[in-house]
Amino acid sequence: MGRHADTSALRRTARPAPVAVLVALVVVALVAGGLVWWLAAGSGGEDCDETRTVRVTVAPEMGVVAQSLLDQSQDLGGGTCALAEVTAQEPLQTVGDLTALEGAAVPQVWVPDSSLWAVRAGDVTLDASGSMATSPVVLGTSRAAADELGWSATPPGWRAALSGERPIAVPDLAASAEGVSALAAVRTSLGGGDQADNAVVQAVLAARRGPATTPADALAAASDGAVDAPLVPVSEQEVITVNRGAPDSALVAVYPAEGSPQLDYPVLRVGSTSDEDRAAVDAVVRTLTSEAARTAVLEAGFRDAEGNPPTEPGPGVQEQAPQVLEVDGAAVQALLGELSRLAAPSRLLTVVDVSQSMEAPAGEGTRATLARDAALSALALLPGNASGGLWAFAYQLQGEQDWVELVPLRAMDEEVDGRTQRDVLAEQFETIPDRLSRGGTGLFDTTLGAFRAAQEQYDPEAVSSVVIVTDGTNEDSTGIALDELLQTLRAEADPQRPVKVIGVALGPDADIAALEQIGQATGGAAYSAVDPTDLQDVLFDALRQR
Secondary structure: OOOOOOOOOOEEOOOOOOOOHHHHHHHHOOOOOOEEEEOOOOOOOOOOOEEEEEEEEEOHHHHHHHHHHOOOOEEEEOOEEEEEEEEEOOHHHHHHHHHHOOHHHOOOEEEOOOOHHHHOOOOOOEEEEEEOOEEEEEEEEEHHHHHHHOOOOOOOOHHHHOOOOOOEOOOOOOOOHHHHHHHHHHHHHOOOOHHHHHHHHHHHHHHHHOOOOOHHHHHHHHHOOOOOOOEEEEEHHHHHHHHHHOOOOOEEEEOOOOOEOEEOOEEEEEOOOOHHHHHHHHHHHHHHOOHHHHHHHHHOOOEOOOOOOOOOOOOOOOOOOOOEOOOOHHHHHHHHHHHHOOOOOEEEEEEEEOEHHHHOEEOOEEHHHHHHHHHHHHHOOOOOOOEEEEEEEEEEEEOOEEEEEEEEEEEOOOEEOOEEHHHHHHHHHHOHHHHOEOOOOOHHHHHHHHHHHHHHOOOOOOEEEEEEEEOOOOOOOOOOOHHHHHHHHHHHOOOOOOEEEEEEEEOOOOOHHHHHHHHHHHOOEEEEEOOHHHHHHHHHHHHHOO
C-alpha cells in the first residue's frame, strides 16, 4: 500500500495543532522497531543444525515484497542456514537508529527508498550491493487538473509546476525522499546557484501559503477526480498502487519536462560483518537482487534497476521511463539545511516518567529503555538551533517536589563545560533506566511545573513545547487535582507566550483521558500507545502532524 494512504493502526486521541519538528523528532524514536515479520525457523530449514539470523530493514512499501522473497531459510551448507528477520520501517527512523544505536539494535541489511538517506547516516559504514528496484518521483494529481493546466499534452518544468499556481501538498521534508527529491529537482533543473535556491524557497513558501492539505488527502482528492486537486510529489509506484486499489481512480502521474529524480531502493550492507555471519548476509543480498526479486518488484508496481516498466502498470502512468534527473546527495543535505532556516527553531522540554512501573517489559526491553533509545535516536536528527531540556518525574523526587531537572533548556550546539548540549542530553538520557523510583506518579504537579518553566523561558523566535512521556496515572493525593490543573493551565495560557503540552501515554495503564484534556487546554495533543507496535505508529503520526 502506498505510504500516504491512511492505514495506520494507531489511536490518535486528539488531532494536534502544528508542533515544532523537534517535538516529533524526540518522540519519533521511542521504539526502534517498525512492522516486523518473524520468519519461522522451520520454514524450509528442517535440516538446519545451526541458523544464522540476518536483520533486514526495508522501506514500508517494500515490506511485502521482501517478506515474500525471504520467507524461506537458505541452506549455507554444512548444516547451517540463513534466516531473515524483516522489519518494514520508515527510513528516517532507521537513520536515527544507525547513528545512535549499535549491535543487535541495528539492521545488517538496509533497503531504504533512496540513496539520499545514506548521506544522512553520518559515519556509519554502508556498502551498496545493487538495487532492488527503482521508481521515478512524479507529481500526482487528477486527470481533470492535468487536462485543465495543459499538462497532459505538454508537461511543465519543475519550477513552473511548484511555483504556487496549483496548491501543493509537500510531504514532510524530514521524512520523505519524494518531497526532498522534488525540491532538489527544482534546484537541479535550474543549474544550481542563487536563482535555483530562490526557486526552491518560492516552492516551499507557496506550499505553506495554501490550505493545509496532507499528501493522503491530496491523493484522495485526485483519485476522486477533483479538478482543483493539489499536486503531490510521490513515487510512480504509489500512483500505481492507489489506482490498483480503486479501479475508478482518476489519479495520474505528471512527469516534468526536465526528467525525474528516482527512488533507487539500494541494498546496503550495514557496518562490518563477522566471518560467521558473512555467508548469511551474502545469501540475503543475493536474494534481494535476484531475478526473482526483479519479477516481484515489477509485479508490485516498481520499475527494475534498468527502468523497465512494471507488470500491468494500469492507467495514470506512462510505460517509458522518464529521463533520470540526477540529484547530488551532498547538495540535498545542504538543501535541507537551507530549508530548516525557513522554519522557526524549537524549544522543547522533555519530561520522562521514572516511576517503578516504567520497568514493565516492552518489546525486547522495558518502557524505560525504549524511552532511552528514543532520545538517543532522536538526538542524531535534531538541528543545532533547536533547544532542549530534560526532566525526570515520579513522586517526591526532590524533597516534596515530584520532578527533578536533569538538563536545563539550552540550544543543542551550546557549549557546556567543553561539551555540547546535545552530548549532555545524551548522557542524561542514558541514565533514565537507572533512575526508576519506587512510589507513585506525580503527573499533574509535574505537568504544571513543566508548563510554567517553559513559559518562563519562552523565546518569541521559537516554538515552545513540553512532551510528557508516562505510563501511569496521577498518584499524588496531596498535589493539584485534574480540574484545578486544567483551570490553571487555561488561566495562565498567554497568547504571546504559547506553550503546547504533548502527552504520550505508554501502555494500557496510562491516563490517556487526562492527557487529552491537558492537550486540549494548551493547544497540544495526546497520543495513546498500548504496545510498542502502536507506539511506532503514534510517533510517526506526531511527526507528520507537526
